Amino acid sequence: MPFGGTPASAVSMKMVRVIAVTTGSSVYPLRTTNYMEQIMTTHAPPDTSSAARDLSPYPTDYRMWKILAWTGPVFLFAVFVLWGIVARNMPPFPPSATPVEVKSHFQELRLPLLIALSICLTMTAFYMSFSVAVARVMERIEGPGGVLSKLEMMGGTITCAPVMVTMAIWLTAAHEVNNLSPEIMHMLYWFGWLLFDLAYFVTSFQIAAISIVFMRDKREKKLVPDAVSWWGWVTFASFFAVSAIPFVTTGPLAFNGVISFWIAFFTWFIWIPSLAYFIIKAIPRLKAEDEASGRVST
Amino acid sequence: MSVLRERITMVWLGLVVLTCVTTWGLSKDLFSPAVAVVGIFLIAAVKARFVILDFMELAHAPIPVRVAFEAWPVVVSAINLGFWFATP
Amino acid sequence: MKAATADRVKSRRLPGVDGVWVAIGADSVIFAILFLTFMQDRLKDPALFEASRHTLNMNFGGIDTLILLTSSWSVALAIQAIKRDLVDRVPRYVLGAALTGLLFMVSKSIEYFQKFAEGLTPATNAFYMWYFTLTGIHLLHVVFGTSLLTYVWINSRRGTYTSSNRVVPECVASYWHLVDLLWIVIFPLLYLMKAA
Numbered sequence: 001m002p003f004g005g006t007p008a009s010a011v012s013m014k015m016v017r018v019i020a021v022t023t024g025s026s027v028y029p030l031r032t033t034n035y036m037e038q039i040m041t042t043h044a045p046p047d048t049s050s051a052a053r054d055l056s057p058y059p060t061d062y063r064m065w066k067i068l069a070w071t072g073p074v075f076l077f078a079v080f081v082l083w084g085i086v087a088r089n090m091p092p093f094p095p096s097a098t099p100v101e102v103k104s105h106f107q108e109l110r111l112p113l114l115i116a117l118s119i120c121l122t123m124t125a126f127y128m129s130f131s132v133a134v135a136r137v138m139e140r141i142e143g144p145g146g147v148l149s150k151l152e153m154m155g156g157t158i159t160c161a162p163v164m165v166t167m168a169i170w171l172t173a174a175h176e177v178n179n180l181s182p183e184i185m186h187m188l189y190w191f192g193w194l195l196f197d198l199a200y201f202v203t204s205f206q207i208a209a210i211s212i213v214f215m216r217d218k219r220e221k222k223l224v225p226d227a228v229s230w231w232g233w234v235t236f237a238s239f240f241a242v243s244a245i246p247f248v249t250t251g252p253l254a255f256n257g258v259i260s261f262w263i264a265f266f267t268w269f270i271w272i273p274s275l276a277y278f279i280i281k282a283i284p285r286l287k288a289e290d291e292a293s294g295r296v297s298t
Numbered sequence: 299m300s301v302l303r304e305r306i307t308m309v310w311l312g313l314v315v316l317t318c319v320t321t322w323g324l325s326k327d328l329f330s331p332a333v334a335v336v337g338i339f340l341i342a343a344v345k346a347r348f349v350i351l352d353f354m355e356l357a358h359a360p361i362p363v364r365v366a367f368e369a370w371p372v373v374v375s376a377i378n379l380g381f382w383f384a385t386p
Numbered sequence: 387m388k389a390a391t392a393d394r395v396k397s398r399r400l401p402g403v404d405g406v407w408v409a410i411g412a413d414s415v416i417f418a419i420l421f422l423t424f425m426q427d428r429l430k431d432p433a434l435f436e437a438s439r440h441t442l443n444m445n446f447g448g449i450d451t452l453i454l455l456t457s458s459w460s461v462a463l464a465i466q467a468i469k470r471d472l473v474d475r476v477p478r479y480v481l482g483a484a485l486t487g488l489l490f491m492v493s494k495s496i497e498y499f500q501k502f503a504e505g506l507t508p509a510t511n512a513f514y515m516w517y518f519t520l521t522g523i524h525l526l527h528v529v530f531g532t533s534l535l536t537y538v539w540i541n542s543r544r545g546t547y548t549s550s551n552r553v554v555p556e557c558v559a560s561y562w563h564l565v566d567l568l569w570i571v572i573f574p575l576l577y578l579m580k581a582a
């Protein structure tokens with residue numbers, strides 16, 4: 001369907017596609033003298049209707065969008081099954097363990113760790129792809145120029161870094177366990193946990209941005225219900241307690257404790273699929289909204 | 299609005315009295331540990347229920363929410379007392 | 387024109403916004419999990435827990451309970467005044483709640499400093515770890531709640547809140563009652579629960 005449905009815009013989009021095809025550029029239409037194409041940008045002047053301004057002029061690939069939204073649950077599944085169960089991290093091996101105990105633990109579990117941590121490291125990238133899908137839904141509420149959707153995408157993407165590096169640290173520890181002293185093993189174990197846990201604030205930004213934007217949704221039936229946004233705030237609050245882990249090796253605040261592990265991790269583990277469910281559902285809703293207002297472009 | 303005649307003021311007075319009973323009454327050595335601990339936690343559950351129904355106004359809340367919140371002091375007391383009796 | 391019976395029947399509703407009750411419910415469940423874990427740890431060394439419990443001052447604890455109950459009562463009066471559009475009475479009740487919240491913080495601080503002076507810290511033993519963690523996280527809730535009450539107080543002085551605009555104070559009040567509710571359990575659990 002031609003964008004906008006009027007003859008002038010039909011001509012302009014066709015021109016955009018012709019230019020894109022001939023120049024090989026699939027993202028940026030080159031400058032043309034066509035007036036209609038020039039005004040359909042993300043920098044719409046203030047008097048443009050918000051409907052036109054909210055929607056990017058570029059075609060929306062709803063199918064790809066939905067696939068990316070599904071990668072959120074895929075990430076969770078990978079982390080839960082591989083890191084959580086196979087690598088025996090629910091709960092984690094205690095912070096009070098001595099260097100000898102840590103080395104012995106890695107020796108006993110060497111093969112499961114090599115398998116679980118390597119695959120989990122690679123699959124962590126799915127959290128990034130999920131964040132992109134969420135950002136795009138947020139843009140529909142905030143507008144494409146909104147800062148919170150950008151903050152969310154950055155937060156979700158950067159979250160992958162401490163997770164991947166931590167997996168790599170423990171993977172290395174497992175791989176090299178028979179060449180390393182107990183002290184080095186203990187250090188690698190702690191290095192992983194300190195990085196994994198204390199980088200939480202990047203994820204906090206992501207969660208806060210999501211909760212703020214989805215609570216501002218003006219639809220009568222919000223794309224993401226307030227209950228999920230409020231659960232996001234609970235998760236956000238629960239992360240702060242984790243800052244205690246360098247100072248304790250036993251009790252509720254230790255990295256295997258009820259607060260720093262069970263509550264902090266499981267509030268997040270519950271938030272991911274809850275949010276993902278509504279993001280996945282939001283995409284066909286947004287497509288229907290686009291079709292109803294004649295804005296779908298093919 | 300006369301503060302003294304409000305239901306929530308009556309509730310507050312009751313809560314104050316119950317607090318004094320547990321803090322300065324039941325905790326004394328006059329009572330055996332079992333009597334003291336059971337009494338203290340049952341009273342805590344009663345206090346919790348008043349806060350939930352009258353202060354939080356959940357008496358007028360949708361039934362599922364009211365039930366869930368009323369269950370909280372019951373569950374918490376059961377956990378605390380259950381473990382207490384299981385502890386030597 | 388409503389029938390007389392319809393006037394008296396209030397439709398069931400939650401104070402404030404529905405979503406805040408997700409947070410209040412989650413917080414309640416989280417603390418219930420903490421209470422359970424505390425009791426599990428106590429099972430491992432009841433003598434240690436009992437001996438440590440004796441160093442706590444139950445007068446402090448009891449007074450703290452009375453302070454929070456009074457604070458809850460005060461904010462409940464504020465909500466009632468808002469519902470009846472007694473706009474000029476609202477600030478004093480909210481201020482009462484905020485000041486008693488502040489009083490709790492002072493009381494707790496004194497108690498903590500006394501403990502530190504006696505050489506008792508979270509690192510001393512498992513009981514003290516739990517004592518400082520439970521009361522500490524609760525204290526953070528009190529600080530946050532008192533800040534919210536202060537914000538509501540400032541707005542109430544301008545007559546912002548009325549029977550048709552009361553969502554924010556209701557949310558804050560509901561959260562504040564949670565803070566009170568949690569202390570009602572934390573106090574006997576740590577201070578009064580003597581060994582068998």
